[in-house]
Amino acid sequence: MSKPVLRVQDLAVTFTTFTxxxxxxxxxxxxxxxxxxxxxxPGETLGxxxxxxxxxxxxxxxxxxxxxxSRGRVLWQGEDLTALDEEQLRQKxxxxxxxFQDPIASLNPRMTAGDIIAEPLWTFYxxxxxxxxxxxxxxxxxxxxxxxNQINRYPHEFSGxxxxxxxxxxxxxLNPKLLVCDEPVSALDVSIQAQIINLLxxxxxxxxxxxxxxxxxLSVVRHISDRVMVMYxxxxxEVSDKQHLYRRPLHPYTNALxxxxxxxxxxxxxxxxxxxWLTGDMPSPYQRPKGCIFHDRxxxxxKRCEADVPALRxxxxxxWVACHRAEELDLSIQAIASG
Amino acid sequence: xxxLEVKNLEVSFETPExxxxxxxxMDFELVEGETLAxxxxxxxxxxxxxxAMMGLLAENGSVRGEALFHGRDLLKMKPxxxxxxxxxxxxxxxQDPMTSLNPFLTIEKQMAEVVMHHQGLGREEAKAHAVxxxxxxxxxxxEDRIRQYPHEYSGGMRQRVMIAIGLLCEPELLIADExxxxxxxxxxxxxxxxxxELRKQTRMSLVLITHDLAAVAEVADRIIVMYAGEAVxxxxxxxxxxxxxxxxxxxxxxxVPRLDRASDDELQAIPGNPPNLQDLPAGCxxxxxxxxxxxxxxxxxxxxxxxxxRTSRCFLPMEGGRIQNDAAVEEQAE
Numbered sequence: 001m002s003k004p005v006l007r008v009q010d011l012a013v014t015f016t017t018f019t020x021x022x023x024x025x026x027x028x029x030x031x032x033x034x035x036x037x038x039x040x041x042p043g044e045t046l047g048x049x050x051x052x053x054x055x056x057x058x059x060x061x062x063x064x065x066x067x068x069x070s071r072g073r074v075l076w077q078g079e080d081l082t083a084l085d086e087e088q089l090r091q092k093x094x095x096x097x098x099x100f101q102d103p104i105a106s107l108n109p110r111m112t113a114g115d116i117i118a119e120p121l122w123t124f125y126x127x128x129x130x131x132x133x134x135x136x137x138x139x140x141x142x143x144x145x146x147x148x149n150q151i152n153r154y155p156h157e158f159s160g161x162x163x164x165x166x167x168x169x170x171x172x173x174l175n176p177k178l179l180v181c182d183e184p185v186s187a188l189d190v191s192i193q194a195q196i197i198n199l200l201x202x203x204x205x206x207x208x209x210x211x212x213x214x215x216x217x218l219s220v221v222r223h224i225s226d227r228v229m230v231m232y233x234x235x236x237x238e239v240s241d242k243q244h245l246y247r248r249p250l251h252p253y254t255n256a257l258x259x260x261x262x263x264x265x266x267x268x269x270x271x272x273x274x275x276x277w278l279t280g281d282m283p284s285p286y287q288r289p290k291g292c293i294f295h296d297r298x299x300x301x302x303k304r305c306e307a308d309v310p311a312l313r314x315x316x317x318x319x320w321v322a323c324h325r326a327e328e329l330d331l332s333i334q335a336i337a338s339g
Numbered sequence: 340x341x342x343l344e345v346k347n348l349e350v351s352f353e354t355p356e357x358x359x360x361x362x363x364x365m366d367f368e369l370v371e372g373e374t375l376a377x378x379x380x381x382x383x384x385x386x387x388x389x390x391a392m393m394g395l396l397a398e399n400g401s402v403r404g405e406a407l408f409h410g411r412d413l414l415k416m417k418p419x420x421x422x423x424x425x426x427x428x429x430x431x432x433x434q435d436p437m438t439s440l441n442p443f444l445t446i447e448k449q450m451a452e453v454v455m456h457h458q459g460l461g462r463e464e465a466k467a468h469a470v471x472x473x474x475x476x477x478x479x480x481x482e483d484r485i486r487q488y489p490h491e492y493s494g495g496m497r498q499r500v501m502i503a504i505g506l507l508c509e510p511e512l513l514i515a516d517e518x519x520x521x522x523x524x525x526x527x528x529x530x531x532x533x534x535x536e537l538r539k540q541t542r543m544s545l546v547l548i549t550h551d552l553a554a555v556a557e558v559a560d561r562i563i564v565m566y567a568g569e570a571v572x573x574x575x576x577x578x579x580x581x582x583x584x585x586x587x588x589x590x591x592x593x594x595v596p597r598l599d600r601a602s603d604d605e606l607q608a609i610p611g612n613p614p615n616l617q618d619l620p621a622g623c624x625x626x627x628x629x630x631x632x633x634x635x636x637x638x639x640x641x642x643x644x645x646x647x648x649r650t651s652r653c654f655l656p657m658e659g660g661r662i663q664n665d666a667a668v669e670e671q672a673e
Contacts (some may be wrong), residue, residue, distance in 0.1 A: 219598050
């Protein structure tokens with residue numbers, strides 16, 4: 001197997017928040033990301049899935065140095081990004097790019113599509129000839145499925161899906177080696193979601209990118225990922241090969257997420273609804289449950305789960321799971337993945 | 340008699356660039372106890388259609404046609420009459436639970452207001468009723484939580500509060516505009532479950548608006564698929580899911596990522612983007628994106644109607660359907 005390009009080791013992000021008045025305030029620690037480790041190989045796609053508040057976006061930002069981690073290391077091709085100063089990190093961003101969730105809000109409404117896509121070139125290669133920049137911009141537009149003659153249009157003249165294509169073109173114009181996509185399709189119509197997922201899958205194959213794809217929906221990451229990490233309250237519950245995960249999830253939380261996915265089939269939907277699924281909301285991040293962090297919502301909890309914290313451990317087939325009962329539970333989904 | 344009967348409803352907006360027709364000649368009926376889903380992409384006109392019926396269009400919007408509720412036309416009512424119906428007989432839930440609640444008022448105040456206004460209850464009675472309703476939508480410790488402010492609720496709970504407010508006066512019709520789109524999948528599943536349970540318990544009729552066909556598979560009785568301001572197909576839930584007729588419906592179904600299918604095949608996206616409503620193509624509005632497009636699609640496609648009320652607007656023949664003579668609509672389209 002090839003050497004991983006990215007190694008994240010015990011990464012944690014803690015935010016300090018204040019409650020109460022100005023004079024009598026109290027500090028609280030919010031552990032948004034709590035000790036995440038994983039590796040990513042060149043050309044590989046890791047899907048990261050979890051509910052809102054599970055820390056997936058913060059993890060993405062911490063990896064790229066957009067928020068400061070409180071602990072842990074991010075090794076990019078062997079070099080620790082958390083140890084770099086601002087300028088060194090800025091130079092690294094040529095190789096590490098991100099696509100944001102809201103396709104319209106992440107584009108400057110006063111800049112044309114062409115200027116938005118070319119901006120990273122101006123920033124990193126200020127001496128590049130104007131013609132060359134334009135040529136590259138037009139080329140990039142073609143790659144992401146926009147018409148080069150739309151170069152002088154403004155974001156409001158594009159639909160949501162097209163805006164997301166502009167965002168992707170901007171992130172690819174520097175030829176990065178790693179692309180982090182933070183919920184790139186959550187704000188889009190279903191029919192357009194499929195376009196963007198297929199586009200990213202295509203581009204990855206063509207450009208040999210390492211890709212991290214974040215979503216709150218397991219069905220969305222399935223088509224693009226090689227491996228999937230499921231996060232809950234800042235921790236990894238399971239990191240599994242795609243083929244394994246969708247056939248037999250190891251963690252009850254993965255199972256619950258899977259059962260929440262709506263199926264476009266009335267009979268199957270009614271059948272699946274009879275199976276148990278997740279109740280309640282995620283607990284407050286300030287009152288983290290003792291023992292297994294998921295135990296109060298878990299239909300399979302036993303006494304042990306309330307006291308002992310399950311470590312993320314490696315299974316025989318190479319998957320990782322943080323559940324005491326992973327071996328004995330059979331969470332195979334019959335209705336699902338039979339095709 | 341139908342509870343709600345919509346006839347040839349049109350919504351248009353005056354804009355600096357000219358008139359934009361957001362909804363073009365919608366016809367449908369809703370009987371008591373029925374759940375109707377209206378499905379389409381952004382810009383299909385689904386939200387504007389219901390906003391128009393409720394008298395909530397933006398200032399530059401205008402509406403034509405009829406929307407008969409118990410035989411009385413909502414579109415011709417004065418604001419005073421409408422206020423008697425809105426909230427009491429017809430309730431509406433909006434997409435974004437974060438911005439639909441007033442952040443300065445407690446949940447109690449926002450809920451009690453509705454019953455005190457419509458049912459003339461006193462404050463204590465109103466509160467008791469509100470607590471009961473919160474319990475019905477499964478808010479834990481409703482007696483305590485009712486005193487809290489919206490920011491103390493999670494997104495899923497806020498949407499449940501919105502549903503509770505909608506149900507306070509036991510409306511005959513509840514209109515929900517993308518009630519779960521802004522929520523996590525786990526919470527979406529909970530809301531869907533809640534809606535289908537409430538539907539069983541009451542005789543309430545329901546109109547669900549969504550861009551995701553999968554979201555309504557479990558709860559809808561009938562579905563209308565809209566595209567660029569028009570209904571392209573309508574029918575019973577099993578017809579739409581198991582035998583979709585219109586290429587657009589087929590495309591929408593195929594583009595849903597599924598867990599119950601093999602994963603390595605590409606997702607079937609619908610190519611292209613919805614048309615600009617200011618610059619609609621002549622003939623079939625879907626033809627630029629349609630895999631079945633033919634030369635004749637530059638003309639307006641016929642409306643097929645089957646005996647069971649199923650419809651499809653397309654040149655492709657519909658099984659068991661007959662072409663309806665819709666000269667009236669033809670004329671309007673000019």
